[in-house]
Amino acid sequence: MRLSRALSIAAVCLLVTAVLASLLGVRYEISQLPIEQRNQMDDFDWIGMQWIFRGMVLAALGLLCGLFGFAFYPRGPRSSDRPAS
Numbered sequence: 001m002r003l004s005r006a007l008s009i010a011a012v013c014l015l016v017t018a019v020l021a022s023l024l025g026v027r028y029e030i031s032q033l034p035i036e037q038r039n040q041m042d043d044f045d046w047i048g049m050q051w052i053f054r055g056m057v058l059a060a061l062g063l064l065c066g067l068f069g070f071a072f073y074p075r076g077p078r079s080s081d082r083p084a085s
Contacts, residue, residue, distance in 0.1 A: 007069030014062030018055040025051025 018060070024047030033047070 001074055004069045004072040004074070007065045007072065011057060011062045011066035011069060014058050014065060018058035018062060022052050022055030025054065 003013065029048035033041075
């Protein structure tokens with residue numbers, strides 16, 4: 001039970017971190033460009049792509065943690081729930 005709960009918490013934290021890294025990382029990279037260069041660019045498609053890849057890796061790790069947490073979740077009655085004979 002502890003392992004599945006810890007893996008589920010880790011999965012949620014990794015997924016939230018993945019979203020934040022993808023969104024805020026791109027904004028950070030754009031903010032590092034000089035204003036003159038930013039004004040001349042039509043789009044920012046390739047700016048911050050490494051942050052998006054990092055977010056994808058974190059999301060994959062989060063999904064794996066979530067799957068393992070679900071796999072280790074105890075099923076059926078616990079030994080403490082059985083009536084004593």
